[in-house]
Amino acid sequence: MNKTVRQHDVEVDAQGLACPMPLLKAKLALNSMPIGSVLKVLATDAGSQRDFRSFARLAGHSLLDETVEQAVFTYWLRKDC
Numbered sequence: 001m002n003k004t005v006r007q008h009d010v011e012v013d014a015q016g017l018a019c020p021m022p023l024l025k026a027k028l029a030l031n032s033m034p035i036g037s038v039l040k041v042l043a044t045d046a047g048s049q050r051d052f053r054s055f056a057r058l059a060g061h062s063l064l065d066e067t068v069e070q071a072v073f074t075y076w077l078r079k080d081c
Contacts, residue, residue: 006065008040008076009033015072019047023055030061030079038064041075048073 012029014022022043029039041052049066052075056063062078 006076007038009037011040012042014041014043014045014048016044019045019051021045022048023051026052026055026075026077030077033079035079035081037079039075039077039079041077043073043075044071046073048075052077 010029010033012022012025014025017025022041022045026039026041033039041048052066053063055061056077060081062080064076064078065074066076067074
């Protein structure tokens with residue numbers, strides 16, 4: 001993964017939400033975004049790491065980057081289809 005990608009078109013703050021809500025909020029946002037745009041998601045649920053990795057692979061989107069700082073997980077997903 002490219003650790004320098006930080007630009008995004010839409011941001012979803014799912015901090016404080018338990019699984020599966022961060023992923024559901026991300027899916028809703030991606031549905032309204034054009035192909036090629038980037039979604040940034042903030043989450044505090046540790047299970048979101050597994051969820052977002054699997055979702056990106058299965059849904060045909062690219063997980064461009066993911067970071068963890070002070071128990072906040074941040075994901076950058078590019079809508080590829």
